[in-house]
Amino acid sequence: xxQKRLMRRINLGLKRFFDIIVSAAGLLILSxxxxxxxxxxxxxxxxxxxxxxxxxxxxxxVFHILKFRTMKEDxxxxxxxxxxxxxxxxxxxxxxxxxxxxxELPQLWNVFAGDMSLVGPRPTxxxxxxxxxxxxxxxxxxxxxxxxxxxxxxxxxxxWNERIKYDVRYIEKFSVVLDLAIMxxxxxxxxxxxxxxKKECGWE
Numbered sequence: 001x002x003q004k005r006l007m008r009r010i011n012l013g014l015k016r017f018f019d020i021i022v023s024a025a026g027l028l029i030l031s032x033x034x035x036x037x038x039x040x041x042x043x044x045x046x047x048x049x050x051x052x053x054x055x056x057x058x059x060x061x062v063f064h065i066l067k068f069r070t071m072k073e074d075x076x077x078x079x080x081x082x083x084x085x086x087x088x089x090x091x092x093x094x095x096x097x098x099x100x101x102x103x104e105l106p107q108l109w110n111v112f113a114g115d116m117s118l119v120g121p122r123p124t125x126x127x128x129x130x131x132x133x134x135x136x137x138x139x140x141x142x143x144x145x146x147x148x149x150x151x152x153x154x155x156x157x158x159x160w161n162e163r164i165k166y167d168v169r170y171i172e173k174f175s176v177v178l179d180l181a182i183m184x185x186x187x188x189x190x191x192x193x194x195x196x197x198k199k200e201c202g203w204e
Contacts, residue, residue, distance in 0.1 A: 015117065015176060015179060018176070019111050019112075019117050019118050019131070020112060022048045022118060023108040023109070023111040023112040023118070024112055026120050027108050027112065032060060033102065034106075037068055037105075040093055042091065045069060045091055045093060045094070046074065047069065048073065050069060051067045051069045051070070051071075052065065052067075054126065056125065056126050056129045056142070057116065057142045057144050058063070058116055058139060058141070058142055058145075060129065063110065063115035063116075065110060065123060066106035066109055067103050067104060067106055067107065068097055068102060068103040068105070068106060069103075070091065070093070070094025071090050071094055087150075090183060098192060101190050104146055107146050108146075112121070116141070116143055116144050116145060116146065117142070117143040117145045117181050118145060118146055118179065118183060119147055120142050120143050120145025120148055121139040121142070121144050121145065121148055121170065124145060136164050136168075138171060141171050147183065149162045149167065149169060149170040149178075149182060150162070150167060150170075152185040153166055170182075
């Protein structure tokens with residue numbers, strides 16, 4: 001085994017160890033936030049607390065992603081992956097949860113269970129994966145993440161192809177140090193907001 005391959009295996013082992021420790025600690029420490037969010041959703045958005053959807057992970061493994069619900073329920077739109085109604089379905093509570101990334105916190109359970117990682121390409125639906133070309137399929141080479149290189153380098157302002165390139169670059173350049181840098185940037189983006197953080201901190 002080459003030294004490069006050995007180092008990658010060591011980094012992947014450390015990554016999984018870190019995922020387990022941080023996700024378990026996060027679920028415990030953030031339990032008051034979970035409870036408050038559940039109560040807030042119950043009061044302001046009648047219906048289910050969690051949004052669950054099939055997503056595709058490493059090696060095309062299908063799993064159910066967990067999020068706090070941020071929209072009014074519409075089973076037909078959700079099953080058809082119809083995003084055209086998202087704006088009218090979004091609630092005030094949902095906007096707050098999304099701005100602070102609180103809606104993503106239940107994915108700590110996905111990380112603990114091994115379906116996701118703290119850092120990696122964001123998981124997508126099978127309909128999109130079935131249209132991937134050979135290059136795009138490379139983004140399924142690692143567990144999907146709660147955050148990733150694309151999310152701290154433009155996120156929604158990026159085109160789909162640009163996101164794919166960031167995801168593949170992450171997989172090629174992966175290291176525990178890179179994961180740490182991405183997590184730090186993610187926290188700063190949540191605190192300051194993406195545009196303000198770029199302007200005041202000079203980050204690109």
